[in-house]
Amino acid sequence: SFGDGWSYRWNPETYAGAGYAVVMIDFHGSTGYGQGFTDAISQHWGDRPLEDLKKGWAAAQQKYGFLDGQNACALGASYGGYMINWIAGNWSDGFKCLVNHDGVFDTFGMGYSTEExxxxxxxxxxxxxxxxxxxxxxxxxxxxxxxxxxxxxxQGDRDFRIPTAQGLSTFTALQRRGIDSRLIVFPNENHWVLKPANSLQWHDEVFGWLNKYLAPAR
Structure with missing residues (x-):
C-alpha cells in the first residue's frame, strides 16, 4: 500500500511537480487487502501483478481523460525493477521508456547471490x-x-539484496540488443538512495530520461 511517506527515491509528488501525471497500481503482493492478497504474489511474480498493472493502467486511462497512454514511461525499483525487466520482455509495446532501479534480471542467479x-x-x-x-x-x-x-x-554498488551483477546484466542485455540505454552506478549506496547529493543526481537522471522520451516536441 502507498502511504503518506517520503524518501530520497520514490516520491510521486516530484513527478507531478515536474508536470507528469502519476499512476500507481496497488497490485497483488501489497498489504492492505488481507494476508491472502499479500501472499498471492509468491510463485506468481510475472502473472498476477502484470495482469493488475495492465488492467489498472487501462482503467486509469478510461477514467482520467487527461492521461496520454501513448506517451508514458514505467518505473520501478527492487521487485518493481524486476517488473520493469519483465515488462520489457512481456509487454514490450506498453511504454515509450523504462526506468529500473536495483531490479532483478535473472531470478535463478538471484537464488545464489542475494543475502536475503x-x-x-x-x-x-x-x-x-x-x-x-x-x-x-x-x-x-x-x-x-x-x-x-x-x-x-x-544500481547501488553496495546492494547485497539485488547485487550489482543483476544491474550490469540488465545493461549488457540492452546494449547487446542495440536498445538505447544508460547505466548509473552509485558506488556508495546500498539497496536504497540514502545520501542527499545522490538523491539529487538520481532525480536529475530519472527526469532527464523521462524528458528525453515524453516531453512534447518543440
Missing part, C-alpha cells in the same frame, strides 16, 4: 536446485529477445 536467501526460497518455492522450474517460470533473462524499449538502469 529466505526471500528467494519463499518467492520461488524452494532452493534453485530443488525447484529450478520455480526460478525460471518468470525469469526476465529468458525473454531478452523481446526487449526493445529504452531503459535507464540504476
Amino acid at each position: 536467501l529466505w526471500f528467494t526460497e519463499w518467492e520461488y518455492g524452494g532452493t534453485p536446485w530443488a525447484n529450478p522450474e520455480g526460478y525460471q517460470k518468470f525469469n526476465p533473462a529468458n525473454h531478452v529477445e523481446n526487449w526493445k524499449t529504452p531503459m535507464l538502469v540504476v
Whole structure:
C-alpha cells in the first residue's frame, strides 16, 4: 500500500511537480487487502501483478481523460525493477521508456547471490536446485529477445539484496540488443538512495530520461 511517506527515491509528488501525471497500481503482493492478497504474489511474480498493472493502467486511462497512454514511461525499483525487466520482455509495446532501479534480471542467479536467501526460497518455492522450474517460470533473462524499449538502469554498488551483477546484466542485455540505454552506478549506496547529493543526481537522471522520451516536441 502507498502511504503518506517520503524518501530520497520514490516520491510521486516530484513527478507531478515536474508536470507528469502519476499512476500507481496497488497490485497483488501489497498489504492492505488481507494476508491472502499479500501472499498471492509468491510463485506468481510475472502473472498476477502484470495482469493488475495492465488492467489498472487501462482503467486509469478510461477514467482520467487527461492521461496520454501513448506517451508514458514505467518505473520501478527492487521487485518493481524486476517488473520493469519483465515488462520489457512481456509487454514490450506498453511504454515509450523504462526506468529500473536495483531490479532483478535473472531470478535463478538471484537464488545464489542475494543475502536475503529466505526471500528467494519463499518467492520461488524452494532452493534453485530443488525447484529450478520455480526460478525460471518468470525469469526476465529468458525473454531478452523481446526487449526493445529504452531503459535507464540504476544500481547501488553496495546492494547485497539485488547485487550489482543483476544491474550490469540488465545493461549488457540492452546494449547487446542495440536498445538505447544508460547505466548509473552509485558506488556508495546500498539497496536504497540514502545520501542527499545522490538523491539529487538520481532525480536529475530519472527526469532527464523521462524528458528525453515524453516531453512534447518543440
